Structure formats: C-alpha cells, structure tokens
Amino acid sequence: MSDPGVEPSLLNGIATTRSIRRYRPDPVPTEDLNTILFAATRAPQGSNRQGFRFVVLRDGPRALEARRLIGEGARSVWADKRVTDAYDRGSGAADDSPKARMARTMQHFVDHVHEAPVIVLACLHCHRAPSLALGGAVWPAVQNLLLGARALGYGGVITGWHGPREAEIRQVLGMPADPDRLAIAATIPLGRPVGGHGPVRRRPLAEVVYEDGWGEAAPWAVDPEGARFTAPGPPSGLRL
C-alpha cells in the first residue's frame, strides 16, 4: 500500500489505481475536488469539442435525491446479477471462495454506495449518435478523474448504476432528458479507501498485446516482476 500522503509518480500511480468500493466517511475538501476535476478535464477528446460535463453530488438537496436513486439502481442491478451469474451457487456456496468474497464486497458496495463522500456523473454532449468511437470523448476523462483521485489518496470505481433510474435522476438534477443528446457515461463514487491502493490484477501481457498481426505474441510484452494476474473466478463483469 502506498502512503496516501505522497503523490506517486505517473507510472506508479497508473499501476496502483485499482477500483475502490469501500470508502471512509471523511468528506472530500473542495480543494481536492478541484484538483481531481481539473485532472479529469485535461484528458484528450480525440476532437476539440470538449463535450464532457461532470455533475458532482455531495450533500445538496438534489444530490441527496439523486444519491437515493443511484443506490436503488445499484441494488437492483446487483440483485439481478447475483442471481444471473450464480454468485451463491457452485463455488460461491463456500463462504471463503473468491466468488463468495466478491459477492460480499458487492453487496456491501451497493448497500452503501449512496453514502460515498462524493459521487460524480460523467456526461457527454453527443454531437452524433452515441457509439463506441464517441466514447473517446469522455472515457479518457473518466480515467484521468480516477488517476487524479489516486494522486491525492482517494479511490473510486466506474459504475453504470444510474441506469435503472436514469430518467428520474435526470429529472431531479434538471438534466436534458434525451440520452442520445446528452449521455451519462458513468457514475463514479469517490472517497478515501478502506484498505489501500495497490497493484491491479490483469491477464498476462502476452495475452492482450500483439505485434504485426492479430494474435501474434510480441516477444517484448512480458510482465514485470511482481505483476499480479487475474485469478480464476466469476466469469463476467460486475457492471451494467
């Protein structure tokens, strides 16, 4: 775990920004929010349109209502996923299995996400129909936001938990109603982590980096000593 009081180097920060789903209750000072949002907005957009917008939810009256709706969305998505992905069956039936641990983490997360010190909605003015390509105008800023938070010792995670209650959230916050004109790309809770930052686990580089042709291993794509790898576990994602 890094010392949250010391800003990491660029490479170290990138390597130790993992998804954080438990937050201490400490509020985030506005000075830190400013730094985090400034970092977010330094992202490239693949164009100069600068269509991203961030709505920060703290303790304002509309924020509290939006938080409530986000919490409901989170619990409904997770309740479905817990069943669909059989988190409580097979290896998940054993309390100490990775699957059961993940299920506990997720249950705690969705039960408390509405209480995160800050929740940020990352939005995008869409000049054409939302698409994978158009995502280049907002997702790099989301990553910068998470890295900016990490720089100050905060953590967060990308979720789509506005989804089930999106229309109501838009209404509460006074947002334009049409998601094809203004999309909410992500809902990102932020706070000081319970536990710490740390290396993320990923597939070995050799599985995801190719050279000169599809599926052709790049001989130089070798994980550094100490890299951690994805453990076998639940097969599918936790979001959306």
Added chain:
Amino acid sequence: MSDPGVEPSLLNGIATTRSIRRYRPDPVPTEDLNTILFAATRAPQGSNRQGFRFVVLRDGPRALEARRLIGEGARSVWADKRVTDAYDRGSGAADDSPKARMARTMQHFVDHVHEAPVIVLACLHCHRAPSLALGGAVWPAVQNLLLGARALGYGGVITGWHGPREAEIRQVLGMPADPDRLAIAATIPLGRPVGGHGPVRRRPLAEVVYEDGWGEAAPWAVDPEGARFTAPGPPSGLRL
C-alpha cells in the same frame, strides 16, 4: 516543457499530456514499449472481462502494409474535413491564423503518420453491441497508454484513421472481420515529440463542472493559476 528524461508526478503527467502529432524518427526501444503497454493494461474496464487487445505496428511486413492503409485513411479523412470545415476559407485564408496553423499541422500529420515510430491499434472484444457504455472497457486503457508514453517522454494522439480502410487493415493483420464482435476503437501513433509536452488548453472548469444540478456552477471549480484556455478557433473536432 518538461525534461523528457525525468518521470513526472501523477498530477503533473496528467496535466502535461497533450496530443502530439509530430514525431522524431527515433525508434522506441522494446523495453519502453513494454512499459507503455503495461500501463495501458492497468486500466479498469468497468467490468472484469478484460476485452481490450493492442496490436503494435513497427516494421514487420504486415505492419508496413497496415501503416500504408492507415496513412491513406488519414489523408482521405483530412482532405474531406479540410473542405467541410472550411479550413482554407474565412480566417483560414490568413497564413498566420490559428485555423491556417492547425491546417498546416494536420496536413503534415496526415502526410507522415504512417512513418510514426510506432502505431498502436486499440481493440475491444465486444460481448454485446458496441456502445458508448461499452467504451468504458477500452478508452481508459487508451488514456493510460498515452500517459504511460508521456511518463517516458513519448507522445501520441487518438485518431480514427483506420476508418476508411478498416476492412483492408483487418484483412492484412488477420483480424476477425466483424467490427461488432471485435472493434478497433482507436489508432494511436507514438513517438518522441518534435517540440515538447506541455499544458493542454481546455475550457474553463466552471463551464464543464457542475454541482448538485445540471448547469449549476460549482464555486470551488476554479482553474489553477497558469491554466491555459481553449482559444477561439475551428469549431469542430479533428478526428473521425
């Protein structure tokens, strides 16, 4: 300009990673490529699917053919855009206008992009139809790649220049043909910048950061001293 030999802090690196469109011819050592791709793959995916894949193009036989097709795509996109966005009319008619300067930069870029020391295709295995939301599984990795490059003194830029020749590029590289199953999200040339890294220009924070409601200014969202702002100029993006 930062010294390219010194790795910046996380926040400084984020604030000084701007789009780089001119590259020195120096090759990128494989050790550096490894570091850059490792950084890319540390990105969250909003899920645990790990569907991103990176195809690195250097000087292999298929890489050279793919480079040629990317260069053709770049020049055809820019030729259209130069006319459509009237880069040579209005203020663009004056050689020293921002519009004319941008047009020269872009013309040089598209004329030489195929020669960039490295070109990376950022791809995504799509488990459902490509969408803005699904972009959360690849664009954060693209941003990490650009930041990882910046950490070592390299620069790059997000482009969609595979677009016009995408089918042929896929064929040359032996990629699956169906873009709805395997998408190419971005084509990213990389190299040592001619000129330097440096602060990016953006809209004032107050225009893009809201609190507690859509369009509600966050009083704490104030740009730090020395921040540079977008100059009035060509109205639209340079990509896609």
